[in-house]
Amino acid sequence: MAKTHLLPLLLLLLLKPLPNVYGVGINYGTLGNNLPSPKKVAQLLQSTLIDKVKIYDSNPDILQAFSNTGIDLIVAVENSHVANVSSDVSAADEWLASRVVPFIPATSVVAICIGNEYLTTDDDKLEPNALVQAMQNMHSALVSRGLDRKMKVTTPHSMAVLASSFPPSASTFALNLMPTMTAIAGFLADTGAPFMVNAYPYFAYRANPSTVSLEYALLGNDTHGVHDPKGYSYTNMLDAQIDAIRSAINALGFGNRRIEITVSESGWPSKGGSGDTAATPQNAKTYNSRLIERAQSYKGTPMKPKDKVEIFVFALFNENKKEGDASERNFGIFNGDGSKVYDVDLSCQFCSNGGTVGFSEKVSGGYRGPSVWCVAKPHADEKVLQAVLDFCCGPGGVDCREVYESGDCFQPDKLIAHASYAMNAYYQMHGRNYWNCDFKGTGLVTFGDPSYGRCRYPQQ
Numbered sequence: 001m002a003k004t005h006l007l008p009l010l011l012l013l014l015l016k017p018l019p020n021v022y023g024v025g026i027n028y029g030t031l032g033n034n035l036p037s038p039k040k041v042a043q044l045l046q047s048t049l050i051d052k053v054k055i056y057d058s059n060p061d062i063l064q065a066f067s068n069t070g071i072d073l074i075v076a077v078e079n080s081h082v083a084n085v086s087s088d089v090s091a092a093d094e095w096l097a098s099r100v101v102p103f104i105p106a107t108s109v110v111a112i113c114i115g116n117e118y119l120t121t122d123d124d125k126l127e128p129n130a131l132v133q134a135m136q137n138m139h140s141a142l143v144s145r146g147l148d149r150k151m152k153v154t155t156p157h158s159m160a161v162l163a164s165s166f167p168p169s170a171s172t173f174a175l176n177l178m179p180t181m182t183a184i185a186g187f188l189a190d191t192g193a194p195f196m197v198n199a200y201p202y203f204a205y206r207a208n209p210s211t212v213s214l215e216y217a218l219l220g221n222d223t224h225g226v227h228d229p230k231g232y233s234y235t236n237m238l239d240a241q242i243d244a245i246r247s248a249i250n251a252l253g254f255g256n257r258r259i260e261i262t263v264s265e266s267g268w269p270s271k272g273g274s275g276d277t278a279a280t281p282q283n284a285k286t287y288n289s290r291l292i293e294r295a296q297s298y299k300g301t302p303m304k305p306k307d308k309v310e311i312f313v314f315a316l317f318n319e320n321k322k323e324g325d326a327s328e329r330n331f332g333i334f335n336g337d338g339s340k341v342y343d344v345d346l347s348c349q350f351c352s353n354g355g356t357v358g359f360s361e362k363v364s365g366g367y368r369g370p371s372v373w374c375v376a377k378p379h380a381d382e383k384v385l386q387a388v389l390d391f392c393c394g395p396g397g398v399d400c401r402e403v404y405e406s407g408d409c410f411q412p413d414k415l416i417a418h419a420s421y422a423m424n425a426y427y428q429m430h431g432r433n434y435w436n437c438d439f440k441g442t443g444l445v446t447f448g449d450p451s452y453g454r455c456r457y458p459q460q
């Protein structure tokens with residue numbers, strides 16, 4: 001009795017396409033004179049678990065390089081251009097038409113950030129009202145082009161928008177920013193865009209190394225952490241920072257509206273100025289490894305344990321031309337030459353490279369985990385499957401001879417069988433990232449070898 005019930009359950013578990021693995025975002029800043037070309041960067045990232053890349057402008061070379069990579073891009077209107085976009089909808093549309101439209105849909109642009117830390121940047125020329133108006137104009141321009149579902153408009157804030165962040169449940173925005181933050185929160189709730197915050201436990205720790213626990217700052221599990229008067233218990237500072245933002249949004253009266261919080265930047269430098277004992281390769285490795293693990297899990301914060309928080313690691317590269325103290329130039333996971341600053345695992349369960357990602361390293365082979373294949377879902381839409389088959393055997397570069405008439409996989413002569421063969425070959429070729437088996441929702445990762453008779457499904 002028990003056995004007959006167990007079998008279907010087991011199959012179901014084995015066939016389920018990884019319920020708990022999510023991609024990770026990364027910030028790709030380019031203030032360096034020794035960085036690889038965008039094309040090389042796109043190639044590197046394709047073999048990792050990074051599936052979202054955030055940039056600080058709308059560099060056409062980057063937008064071009066990420067076309068057809070399956071990686072989502074978040075682009076930005078620079079602070080200096082926000083006033084222009086705020087002038088009217090046609091200015092926003094002009095930006096969109098010249099900066100983004102030429103690259104879509106081949107490049108998947110999913111969000112436009114209006115400025116970066118606009119409200120807390122020391123520059124009298126930046127007018128707070130221009131920010132909100134620019135966001136609204138960009139959204140209107142997207143609506144009129146029918147692109148507003150695909151692309152969200154938002155703006156990343158620094159933690160300095162808060163008047164206080166402690167305790168987390170009592171946080172509020174700075175008094176002078178309340179009207180602007182109210183307008184922004186309303187806009188985000190209405191358009192379904194996330195509230196973005198750049199959150200750095202590193203800076204808080206560096207300022208108070210004797211009072212802040214390193215384990216708490218390093219995204220650890222500090223059981224002595226912080227006990228909020230409302231009953232929440234914080235074991236790491238990043239959670240406390242996210243909930244401080246959440247409380248401040250709620251205090252504006254948006255407690256019953258859904259506004260997702262995204263950590264648009266977080267990271268830890270591997271090197272700092274003299275006397276900076278926090279910025280070490282070991283601490284950077286610990287923080288960023290935990291951050292990446294956290295980003296992949298479906299995990300919220302003590303206040304909202306079920307609300308997954310999307311995270312963008314800062315940053316991809318050390319940027320040698322960045323201003324400020326030494327730490328600013330040393331937040332990267334990679335050096336300009338593409339070597340890793342310290343070892344951090346960017347592979348995913350279905351990646352083939354087992355963490356040996358780097359520009360000079362071979363990105364295939366070396367994977368010793370369980371065998372995995374990609375097949376078509378049993379009831380996948382035939383039209384989509386045909387398109388997938390055509391894509392894989394054409395631009396996708398798969399050798400499809402086995403499914404042609406004299407091939408070993410021609411029988412059964414069914415679209416779903418042929419598509420499965422092609423999808424698997426494509427998936428194996430592209431490093432077995434789980435998104436390489438998506439195919440508009442028609443693909444399924446499986447641990448069972450789909451090979452039969454003389455038809456062999458390739459494995460890396």
Ligand SMILES: *[C@@H]1O[C@H](CO)[C@@H](O)[C@H](O)[C@H]1NC(C)=O
Nearest residue numbers: 083084085087088091094095
């Ligand atoms: C906005 O920028 C565009 C393109 O750079 C320029 O043609 C236009 O005159 C600017 N508009 C305003 C109001 O500054």
Ligand SMILES: *[C@@H]1O[C@H](CO)[C@@H](O)[C@H](O)[C@H]1NC(C)=O
Nearest residue numbers: 219220221222223224235299
């Ligand atoms: C943190 O530590 C506590 C006490 O040792 C333990 O019960 C809990 O499971 C740990 N949490 C995580 C996420 O490791």
